[in-house]
Amino acid sequence: MSTAPHIILHVDMDAFFASVEQLDHPELRGRPVIVGARPEERGVVATCSYEARRFGVRSAMPSSTALRLCPQAIIVPVRHERYCEVSDQIMAIFRELTPLVEPVSVDEAFLDITGVPGSADDLEAPARALKQRIRERTGLTASVGVAPNKFLAKLASDLRKPDGLSVMPFASAEIVAFLAPLPVNRIWGVGERTAEELARRGLRHIGQIQQLTSAAVARLCGPTFGPRLWQLANGIDDRPVEPEAREEKSISHEETFIEDIADPVRLRLELLQLVEKVGRRLRQANRLGRTIQLKLRFADFRTITRQQSLPRPTASDRPLVTAALALFERQTLPQPIRLIGFGVSGLVEPRPGLGLRQPSLFDDETGEDPAREQALDRAVDELRALYGDRILRRGKW
Numbered sequence: 001m002s003t004a005p006h007i008i009l010h011v012d013m014d015a016f017f018a019s020v021e022q023l024d025h026p027e028l029r030g031r032p033v034i035v036g037a038r039p040e041e042r043g044v045v046a047t048c049s050y051e052a053r054r055f056g057v058r059s060a061m062p063s064s065t066a067l068r069l070c071p072q073a074i075i076v077p078v079r080h081e082r083y084c085e086v087s088d089q090i091m092a093i094f095r096e097l098t099p100l101v102e103p104v105s106v107d108e109a110f111l112d113i114t115g116v117p118g119s120a121d122d123l124e125a126p127a128r129a130l131k132q133r134i135r136e137r138t139g140l141t142a143s144v145g146v147a148p149n150k151f152l153a154k155l156a157s158d159l160r161k162p163d164g165l166s167v168m169p170f171a172s173a174e175i176v177a178f179l180a181p182l183p184v185n186r187i188w189g190v191g192e193r194t195a196e197e198l199a200r201r202g203l204r205h206i207g208q209i210q211q212l213t214s215a216a217v218a219r220l221c222g223p224t225f226g227p228r229l230w231q232l233a234n235g236i237d238d239r240p241v242e243p244e245a246r247e248e249k250s251i252s253h254e255e256t257f258i259e260d261i262a263d264p265v266r267l268r269l270e271l272l273q274l275v276e277k278v279g280r281r282l283r284q285a286n287r288l289g290r291t292i293q294l295k296l297r298f299a300d301f302r303t304i305t306r307q308q309s310l311p312r313p314t315a316s317d318r319p320l321v322t323a324a325l326a327l328f329e330r331q332t333l334p335q336p337i338r339l340i341g342f343g344v345s346g347l348v349e350p351r352p353g354l355g356l357r358q359p360s361l362f363d364d365e366t367g368e369d370p371a372r373e374q375a376l377d378r379a380v381d382e383l384r385a386l387y388g389d390r391i392l393r394r395g396k397w
């Protein structure tokens, strides 16, 4: 039986902490930036911009060494909270493409996009679109690898950093030929020590492992590690992409604008789009939300959040939109807006047989028909899944 290959993406943000600092502090752009401890604190470099890498500065290097290599570098302190915020934003973008997202670290994830429409026809297209979306929404660049498995995807994302996109071969003979000249430390899990051990057994390049049988590698490297090493050397890796099992406590989306927006009409439209996305995610997760949250970041980075409980838990667009707009209208806008966010928390499971909203005695009074609303929400979700977000905007709420 032959099955279609998996299509796996590995996405890794470029110089992540340093790029976020350059984004938030435009005067740092184009300059060598080190994120980490100051030399007098005797700490290390967390990461540095590519401008600093040209001087040989690297992660985990003592800051004093780094400054010796690149005296003109600007050192900025680590702001974990901010990087986590951007990380959430990036992971949410990934989840728009597929629910099969496995975050590996703050700036890195695997995505299984097998079966995403069009991905098998043009292997590069989804990765290109994803990079563009990341850039538009966050102002940051990512490097992406496309491959039939996780090991090869991770290898590929590293090939053309920064702002890279690499598609691995998908045919086994080509994969084997691609891997053959690479040093053994490019194999996942082979660190410095293991590489030394392998070198002592005469194995320096991946091709030398390929020449052996799996049984021979097992005799050299042990019954557990050996066969695994042989498989990876031949580009075989059947580990699935494992999305986090954690139960979501809230669902939210946010949008950072390229230029700050002062016009309330445009802001309302942006908010509507966010609400619709959240509504769709709620329905996909089969959850109702009890509380909505609005987030606004002003031009000077001051950020406010406002919460409001809903009359009853819902996953329907219309009550979410009504409540979100009401919350927005209550907010004065002393400055243009840099970022707007919308989320729903207090997630509960719908009671069986009751549809998306729990019924209320007052349904008749509001003139709403829950069954009709639900059918409409579902129809809109299906159309969007098929044709993308821009295909339809509902005319009237």
Ligand code: TTP
Pocket: 012, 013, 014, 015, 016, 017, 018, 045, 046, 047, 048, 059, 060, 106, 107, 108, 161, 162
């Ligand atoms: P990486 O993805 O390894 O590095 P990077 O994103 O800075 O650069 P690139 O991917 O373009 O090579 O790590 C992601 C972040 O994790 C990085 O920005 C800072 C943090 N980090 C540390 O704090 N200490 C470290 O030793 C490393 C390697 C990373």
Ligand code: MG
Pocket: 012, 013, 014, 015, 016, 107
């Ligand atoms: Mg990175």
